[in-house]
Amino acid sequence: MTVPGMVGVLGGGRMGAGIAHAFLLAGSRVTVVERDAESADAARERVLASIAASVQRGDLADDASATVAFATSTEIADFAGASLVIEAVPEDRALKIGALARIESIVAADAVVATNTSSISIDALATSLSRPGRFVGLHFFNPVPSSKLVEIVVGERTDHDVVASAREWVTTLRKTPVVVRDSPGSRRVDSG
Template identity: 55%
Template sequence: MMRSTSAPSTVGVYGGGRMGAGIAHAFLLAGADVRIVETSDDTVRAARERVEGSVANAERRGKLPAPATELLSRLVVTTDRTPLGACALVIEAVPEDPDLKRRVLRDVEEVAADAVLATNTSSLSIDDLARELARPERFVGLHFFNPVPASELVEVVVGTKTSRDLVADAQTWVTALGKTAITVSDSPGFASSRLGVALALEAMRMLEEGVASAEDIDTAMTLGYKHPLGPLKTTDVVGLDVRLAIAEHLARELGARFEPPRILRELVAAGHLGRKTGRGFYDW
């Protein structure tokens, strides 16, 4: 495999939700042509609006290397998978459903035979997602963080069949995005989700037990430990439904210490998913 020295020139993103749009923004900043694939005309429009809004906001803050119009001229958003065939890298960014992710990855492999495939999963097994791929050695985890353009970290997650050369290339791509790569083996929750969820679940238990208010629990971590956000507010930003799904997965894999607290299940059941719905542990 030829070693890369910069971000791939053409990148595909399958899924234009918040994370997919952020990943697209990051690669546009690095000079790549980006192809987002979505499932309907409505989701195509929504995905384009997300990227355009994100790029426009960055331009207002003076964070773009070129005019927004120049970056956006390199963006295509479509329901057609065919443009993925020209991509050197395709990143899957659909919801955390293993069956859905495996189906998408199989479909992408069919139309992008020469591309490296990556998943943005935050907790699912890379080996499990790769089990139906014809070329698992060309598959890697690239776990980006929300909001992607401003975040500084990407986890490069290595499956048992991932090529060592691909790992080195992935680290280089992350550097080309202006971010820092950490490399972790395929294990439940990787490094970041496992640690972040453990802290958040304990904060939820403390809230249930009346130890302190959500605000004071978070302040203990922001002022006491210099975290940029407390664990409960972070959960609101990530999405309570997302955190619940990860916690359930980790509980199955690692045991009862990751069992979701009652308060998390109740809030999700009530539709209070955090910032995206206007209410979680905080009112937004």
């Protein structure tokens, strides 16, 4: 099983930093993009502290490979080479719609764009995207490093191969994927 070689995370708060940490430990190169230099520095410190804690727990032999594969930025254009970009901005529909449109305008047509939303409809967010088949919800739980469950939220137009890839990525992160349909409170599809 594998994870994407390059992953982008938009938003380096607690959730975004945790998501970055999980993909770094699994071997991806990760870039976290924040709105300004101060926020990017804070995100960098969150991720590096989380990696250091993983080394102390024995989850990672040393932090050298993870820190080399990690970058922060204030430029969304740095997502251009990513195979997967996860939006992890605050739970505001308009903010997320704008963020997702900016991500989609930068990444390749075959890249997967995901949201970490816990309360906004995937289908509602997908209406503003030109490639809704490449869009999926990846709902990580807090704290990401120790939480084992990840909901894969499937919209009406999400491609089956995107769901299969998301399931593989989550499993590679040593977490349990649960596929759910997009609905209030989400409805379980399967856990396999």
